[in-house]
Amino acid sequence: MRRVWVTRAEPGATRTAARLTALGFEPVVAPLLAIRPLARSAPGLERVAALAFTSRNGVGAFAALSDERSLPVFAVGDATAAAARAAGFATVRSAGGALEDLARLLAAEAPADGVVLAPGAQEPAGDLPALLAGRVEVRRLPLYEAVATGTVAPAGFDAVLVHSPRAGRALAALGPFAGQVAVAISAGASAALVGTSGLDIRLAARPDEAALFEALGKASPRV
DSSP states (O other), X not given: OOEEEEOSOTTHHHHHHHHHHHTTOEEEEOOSEEEEEOOOOOOOOTTEEEEEESSHHHHHHHHHHOOOOOSOEEESSHHHHHHHHHTTOSSEEEOOSOHHHHHHHHHHHSOSSSEEEEXXXXXXXXXXXXXXXXXXXXXXXXXXXXXXXXXXXOTTOXXXXXXXXXXXXXXXXXXXXXXXXXXXXXXXHHHTTTTOTTEEEEEOSSSSHHHHHHHHHHHOTTO
């Protein structure tokens, strides 16, 4: 099993493809989603005491609109934290996991006064304000949307990587498939694929790309 379909949006798809190549796979880059910025002016930051990022896309979208870099940043995982540091934020904490881990980190360490601003997708994969209701005031700031590309399934792929519930739903809509392996990065992404004929669904042990590749490797021991 060698040919791996990369469904995530650019620029992440190219990064994933490079890592797959280094591991001996043959990536097939055909994104099911594209990231489009929403038309906005620079956000007001009154009462904002910290920023919460759930993706690298959120970091990039916020950094493109605002010169603010002094607020403390709480990131869902290490890759998002690295993107925040690269964008110039000096104080960055990583939850090292999923949205629930970020909520726990914020509950323990977010500034007691003020609002946590969460720049991100128009349709986020999870509800961070709801997870912290009554403990930390979180205000969402939609800065981009993920739109379907209309991509069809490439010929001859052996496995497919699914980086989000939205991508999972787009992939499921293209079924049935012919016995390929689908490796999902999270329970939400995996749930979106349940019932899709012809897919052998595997779930990464952690919601990060390193674990995604580990699960792919276990599904393809000959590579």
